[in-house]
Amino acid sequence: MIIDISPIGVAVREGGDLTRLHVESTNPHAAADSEQLRIAGLGYLTDDGAVMLEVGALYRMVSTVADPDILPRWDAMLNDAQHKGWTDAERRFVRTRLQRVGTDSGNTSPSDAQAVRFRRVLGHFASGVTVVTGSDSDGPAGFSCQSFSSLSLNPPMVLILPGRSSTSWPRIQATGRFCVNILSADQEALARQFALSGVDKFAGVQWSRGVLGAPCLTGACAWIECEINSVRTGGDHLIVLGDVRALEAAHDVEPLLFHRGQFGRLAAVS
Template identity: 40%
Template sequence: MSSLSTEPTDPSLLRRAFSCFPSGVTAVCASDSGTPVGMAASTFTPVSLAPPLVLVCIQDTSTTWPRLRERHRLGLSVLAEGQDGICRSLADGEGDRFAGIDWEADDDGSVYIHNASLWLACSPYAELPGGDHTIVLLEIHGLKAEPDREPLVFHGSRFRRLAV
């Protein structure tokens, strides 16, 4: 390996470096007085089986997370191949993020995106500081998996398909 030559202080260089790692894309959503509220999160990781925990990382500048963290239950949808438009809509800070998106809400206020590959009913468990992000641990209370649905993959700052 050649020696490392660049200090990791340039945000654009770090974004480019982090884009070398493919990730799935999730939607974290809930109902607020009957209106869906949600956001896209590309940093998602299973954490623990007992208790069942996953994590997402949320930018500290998010105006959506403060609304979601107050909800009793959150729906986490792991987006499937072809749902890149949904991801873009949920990541957009302007307008109705749910326009044209098929979704449903449980009685507990969790909101799920139709045709996702995984749905998790979660509640906020803990938050940890993570630089310019907050690491959010979510406890899983229920799930529905569709493992035959191909995932939405984000790599190199683009959406990609898995080769079969």
């Protein structure tokens, strides 16, 4: 099993085999790996460059994509890992190696440093968190999306910015419509789950179809259903304008917030 970390997030590959468990990163720098692991709730980097993966989070990720026979063998595989000294005493974490791929020896070049600085500085802008969803003949699709904004009142329009390497957005775009689910403060786990790539993100998620057919996640603060007006390129992202066709809000539900790589919730200013 290989955990892939890249600038767009975390994904799992070859989920049927725990013996070859390791992490591959295309990030240029360890700081980005640390941030991605933390946001996905998957674990942390050690000082000697290994990765401690949180066993519960790993299981949740693997259980959505693994061959069915891996799950009954999970405890045996963990016992084996513990025997080999790869787990901590409580078996909360399993230690794996980190392989950096597609970068030269992991050194930070000036442009890598610029990328780290860009993310760090831009991360000071606090926002809510949404999950953008759609549904095609293969089923529901969705991804966590911070880049969302109200755009126009007359006519009612919104804006979202999907990354060009998102695998979920092309499926959603092909349907011509999407739903922006504004997450509530209790939905941090959903924000992490929908930020993973290559897993069944809707496993265990409650949702219903909106007026346009896109998934509306149960427990969200608000739902904005749109038809796609236009899509144009903006660097490594897409600028998607949506014509709002239906919208609804829950009453008295606090929003989930995101700031400097951390999830949070509102606090009263005294």
